Amino acid sequence: MGKKTCMSNPLASKTRIFIVVITFLIVCSSLMRWYVFDIPWQSNLFLAMISGTVMVISWVFFSKMHRYFDSFFPYEKGIIMRMIPQVLITFFFVLAVSHAVISRVMELFPFKSLIAQQYTDLARIAGYFAQFLVVVLINVLHLSDYLFHKWRENATRAIHLEKEKAQVQFDNLKNQLNPHFLFNSLTSLDSLIQENPDLARQFLQQLSKVFRYVLQHKDKGLVPLYTELDFIKNYVFLLQTRFDTFLTIDFQLSEESLEKKITPVTLQILIENALKHNVVSAAHPLLIRIFSDGRYLKVENNIQPKKQVETSNGQGLQNLKNLYKFLTDLPFETIVHNEKFVAYVPLIG
Structure with a gap:
């Protein structure tokens, strides 16, 4: 039969990207805590849940911010000018959420010594750098996903236009x-x-x-x-x-x-x-x-x-x-x- 072109759901695609990235980061950080600090698996699991919560909150914020940016400053107006404020705002939001969550956890659970053990000055700097890289990675992945869908939409539109052109030419022939x-x-x-x-x-x-x-x-x-x-x-x-x-x-x-x-x-x-x-x-x-x-x-x-x-x-x-x-x-x-x-x-x- 005739060829069919179908578009996947962009939201589902972004969600898959988010799940893959978050899962990879949580697993890597858990393995690092286990290997470097020899943290018991129960504590490690709990810290992984905290990291996951921070990332989910950050993703929700990023999604809302992205829709807001789309309304007045889409990527088409300038990718670099769009990415710089988007990355910086997301990064500072992640820092704020991480600080708030860690402070609350230290008040409610006996992790003060454990967190103090992990968060040396060097580890803190490394953590900030890692968070910044994660934010950049998520923004780049989001941009890649956006550009891919735009490319596919344009390709589909071009196919439809070519088909319409062929149909019009043939209709003229039939008429x-x-x-x-x-x-x-x-x-x-x-x-x-x-x-x-x-x-x-x-x-x-x-x-x-x-x-x-x-x-x-x-x-x-x-x-x-x-x-x-x-x-x-x-x-x-x-x-x-x-x-x-x-x-x-x-x-x-x-x-x-x-x-x-x-x-x-x-x-x-x-x-x-x-x-x-x-x-x-x-x-x-x-x-x-x-x-x-x-x-x-x-x-x-x-x-x-x-x-x-x-x-x-x-x-x-x-x-x-x-x-x-x-x-x-x-x-x-x-x-x-x-x-x-x-x-x-x-x-x-």
């Missing part, structure tokens, strides 16, 4: 059958009115069915292959009225492939492309074969190029390729093989 086709059809109809009124009436009915199909399906992205075939047989009737036996269109499709889907007027564009570039005459009859292999619908015609081709910007096939790129992982391809032009149309569904 106007080749003026040459209409002109030639009306010319044929004019000659039939006097020569064969019954055939002229049938020709007009088929012509109305062709344009009705385009009008009814111009806003649809996909149609079943059997629906497209009903339309194309009316279109082929008009062509064979004009070219007689010089044009042969052979259908060899499996029942399974008829349930698959393609974009509307795909076959009409491919048949028209074959007529536009190749001679159709008694000396050079044109054979167009339409068959399927389960994954692809193949439209094949023998190559007998015209000396002068009708004016064309060459965008018909390219628009089809661009559109199918967004509908399926299978590529829309055209090749020349054994003096035959073959278009591979992905069958969807």
Whole structure:
């Protein structure tokens, strides 16, 4: 089926980053207390809980501060100018919370000697430096997460814009059958009115069915292959009225492939492309074969190029390729093989 692009929840992503960072820091600090100070595991566990509490409080503060900064000074206005006050404010908040929590713990629990043992002047300086590094790390991780989501949003938006552009180009193609086709059809109809009124009436009915199909399906992205075939047989009737036996269109499709889907007027564009570039005459009859292999619908015609081709910007096939790129992982391809032009149309569904 068509490709889908989904965005993960940014809040869940930030939460995962926070949990990983906090868990890593708590484990490292616990191992250091155990290895350096030989603290009993019960006390070490309690101190780890205190560290975790400080970090959670700091994270909540940082999240609120980040949303506040986003409202008046987003990263787009200057990453450095945003990061400096953000890091400093977070760092001083962490220091204040740590001091308040440690003071309260020393009052309520007999950890004074233990804390005094850990918090020498060197350890205190090292602790401040470690806290500052943690604050910088969290801010950098937050910035990285923010930039990653912005990049993915922009990439998704670019994909949608490309798809919309391809759809608009193809819609323009669907909304106007080749003026040459209409002109030639009306010319044929004019000659039939006097020569064969019954055939002229049938020709007009088929012509109305062709344009009705385009009008009814111009806003649809996909149609079943059997629906497209009903339309194309009316279109082929008009062509064979004009070219007689010089044009042969052979259908060899499996029942399974008829349930698959393609974009509307795909076959009409491919048949028209074959007529536009190749001679159709008694000396050079044109054979167009339409068959399927389960994954692809193949439209094949023998190559007998015209000396002068009708004016064309060459965008018909390219628009089809661009559109199918967004509908399926299978590529829309055209090749020349054994003096035959073959278009591979992905069958969807």
